[in-house]
Amino acid sequence: MLGIDKKDRNLLVVVAVLALAAPFILNPFPAGSELAQFNAGYPDLMQRFVIFGIFAIGFNILFGLTGYLSFGHAAFLGVGSYSAVWMFKLLSMNVLPAIILSVIVAGLFSLLIGFVSLRRSGIYFSILTLAFAQMSFNLAYSVLTPITNGETGLQLTLNDPRVLGSSATADGSIPVTNLFGLEMRSTYEMEVGAWLFQFNAGYYLCAFIMLAAFYLAMRIFRSPFGMMLRAIKTNQTRLNYTGLNSRPYTLAAFVISGMYAGLAGGLMASMDPLAGAERMQWTASGEVVLMTILGGAGTMLGPVLGAGFIKYFENIFSKINDSVLHGWFAFLPDGMENALVTIVHPFVGKGWHLTLGLLFMAVVIFLPGGLIEGGQRIAKMFKKKKGSSSDDDSEHSPKQAPHVAE
């Protein structure tokens, strides 16, 4: 079915179930309880999980398969966002044309940058992509302000011309993004006992697109084209000696992953119609690199996990402040409560960067294959207990090649 083997089909089903049931899975703690702080099942964060998941899946097609480490992928995401917002401003609030345009524009932009950058390999390639992205960011922030609205970011206004649709709604507000009338922000709230679950239209659109993107990436990974890309990673020189020109393959991979980034950018703008220049900064490019490596480069599921991991820290840990801490430890005697708060304090709230940095180090030191390896080790432990023979999933975690790129 679907042109993939059983193992992959199972993986796809697992991902589909996880994505569709995310509002339940991410909200394990009852609303109002002290642990509700750790709930991530609200629309904005769930959308971010899947959108950055798409971004990382796309990045992994380039990095995981060919080994080419791009440090400028955020530029494609940014370009995608800008095109989507311009589409909202000029054409219609329907997200479909916006997303399509953002994929196309990002594809063309990545074709241009890829064509130039892929003339070099290794770290020289990385620096070329970094240079292009930083140029885009610096220009978007300053001289390109008429197109990008600079520091503030491109926003919708009440005076947008919008050809198909109105500039403003009847009550004088800016119209909201929708898919043929279904508003992206509309949320169905469901109470189950002490729990409150939110089902957001925008999230489900993102989730379905992510599943499609995941399936497509899976097909690419298993296709002859994917094999060719792996061959490039393993030994490009040998490939060249056999008379094959590897450049079209790497360029195709580069453009595909650029289009994934554009798709993510377009979705981001569709969920929240604003495009800021910071999306193109090198830190944003670095973030997707970290997501992919953290989750497990070259694996199907790893980058998605990595994306979720980083976004979770950014959004959940940064919100834990001292009064929340006092709330948690309130059951303890005062002295101990204060001591514990003092110990935990540097790692949460404004110290969330510190925790993230420590976790980066811990993961890479103890789990060389990324988070996915952690999952495999746990799975293996269970399998051993059951006494069944270990079934190493080498397809999903090919051996790390000992170099950035070739």
Add this chain to the structure above:
Amino acid sequence: MSKTTLTRRGVLRSGAVAGAGVALPTIFTASSAAAYTNEPTGSTVTLGFNVPQTGPYADEGADELRAYQLAVEHLNGEGDGGMMNTFSSKELQGNGILGKKVEFVTGDTQTKSDAARASAKSMIEKDGAVMITGGSSSGVAIAVQGLCQEAGVIFMAGLTHSNDTTGKDKKANGFRHFFNAYMSGAALAPVLAARYGADRKAYHLTADYTWGWTQEESIASATEALGWETVEKVRTPLAATDFSSYIAPVLNSGADVLILNHYGGNMVNSLTNAVQFGLREKEVNGKNFEIVVPLYSRLMAKGAGANVKGILGSTNWHWSLQDDASKAFVKSFGTKYGFPPSQAAHTVYCQTLLYADACQRAGTFNPCGVGQALEGFEFDGLGNGPTLYRADDHQCFKDVLVVQGKENPTSEFDLLEVVEVTPAAQVTYDPDHPMFAGGQLGTCNPGA
């Protein structure tokens, strides 16, 4: 310290215990059951404090958070009451807002539009915040203001100085207490002309982004109106750390004043570099060379050390003011934290009090009601003299301070001295002034 969290969701929970395990679809599309977004139904109300906690403005964000905590204490009737005692409106009782205890959530803007919006969204979607406030840059303020307009909550801007916040990007749900670039120019120019003479030639270095441009435009037109000549306007990259190549040509350009339209780290570095180049000891056109920093922040100016001495600029508020309100605030803040508050702390404290008072007067948390109560509101006793929250653009009009780096500071906080308090009338402009044109407030959005 124990805390009972009784948010809207908490109450929903207690109401729904009976149906445990049974799905009870209650609300469809953006909570049509409530009158407005995140209507507080329990005994508490949640405010969202969205400030930079990482990145270059983290210290400013930390000071804002301190002021917010102080304001919440005062609203809930703890502490000495601070400026609640001097505030001209006496609606606040010290029992929270409209009888509901004030609780808060905090988030990190990272001084990035995206992160700031994500953080504000999580406060609105997850924590049920009915008002968002904070921030330390105009880009973030405008981005979050736009979000709050869409989501249907009130946004009380923190430190944002760009004309655009209440100019071309103004929003019905957004309110700004802080002054703006136009006001800086209007307050500073007469002082500059009086001190340095009317026939000066100015060289502008400007941070190359929206705030820098509005600042440059404001101060240039204000000084030109008084007879100054603008020799050159040079844009510098935001990411620049070493300004030597921009400062070196200044002396040779025929200019005798350098105006640094920089803020934060940019300001610290460009000012330090300018002093390093010995500009202030030079004479050009037979006059002493002068440097001006239109927007001062005491916290940041500290980073420039002794280089700020004698340099003129403007600020929204300074702890050395001797009116009762400022003294009460400094005492309250200083007793709790051991150092005087910054202008960022002052403005966010005022914003929290103003919001609470408006709810109280409106008798509701509905953004439309609160907005109406704030529009055209005249008050006093918050440290800036008589102030008007103008209805046309949601900007506060109040006195602006012209300050100068102190020659002989007595402590590490004593960096600036107030040289003139420019009356509000002198910095007031028409709502349709060209520097503020192009935007519309729109209508208030309660979100339901």
Add this chain to the structure above:
Amino acid sequence: MDAILLQTLNGLDKGSAYALIALGLTLIFGTLGVVNFAHGALFMIGSFCAVTLSRLLTLSFETVDPTKTDFLGNPAKVKTPYVEAWFGPEAGGTIIDWAVPLAIIFAIPVMIAIGYAMERGLIKHFYKRPHADQILVTFGLAIVLQEVIKYFFGANPIPTPAPEVFKGSFDFGMLIGMDANAVIYPYWRMVYFFFAALIIGGVFAFLQFTTFGMVVRAGMADRETVGLLGINIDRKFTIMFGIAAAVAGLAGVMYTPINSPNYHMGMDFLVLSFVVVVVGGMGSLPGAVLAGFMLGILESFASMNAIKAIIPGIDQIIIYVVAIVILLTRPRGLMGRKGVMED
């Protein structure tokens, strides 16, 4: 003409900072083959060595001065540094004034120790790991280091002035017969330039003229063979890491009077220093130094009004434009060797 001279001087100065950072980075790249994203953090820690020393020197005891009041109206506490109490206000004041140059002595052992600990404790285990892992772990380390500094010193820049004698500027133009004020140059920036030249010269001399340097150079060229000859190359490389850290740290110490240090200054320099190293050519020390000065000078020229008038925003992107042009015309940067970090 004077504008060009002026910007060349500025460029030399900017370039010396770039060159110093890139030099340290290349030592690690070239010798150990490790992509060290924490190198900017080492530069930052160097700066904070200067801050720490100046804090230590101004450690004070407090006396209550009843004639003055603090901001709350209480009697003010007056701080007197111990140094001034011990050596008298005159000599004590001079010592405090000279905190930054003194910090050089303080920073060398500290930075070598940090570099040593980093290499033995962490980097050593990553020689055989993919570059991607090295990036992740050193990036994590950089975040941790800067957050620790932020925890103790705050996020705002901290003023760390140069000694009084180096304040102000020197009229370079007058010296060569130009008008007054045409070409002025701050004294401290000249100090920085000569200091950078000294360090760069020192590192080169060390690698060129000592046996140790010879072994390290041999190791850079062919690590395995050197190992087969019975030389403990790992040991040598650890020391190289310490030296690289010290070079970055000293660059940071001397940089503090130019720009007040803050906790994220390392990240600000990180991307730039990688660009410099790659433009110079991977593994080439002269290349790194050359690229550092070249990019510094070009950046200064790009910020001239005359040039900005022709191409708006060129000063925003000049570094990257130059990097792209050079990498496309010279595949391995200015002086890169074949096969280093290409696979």
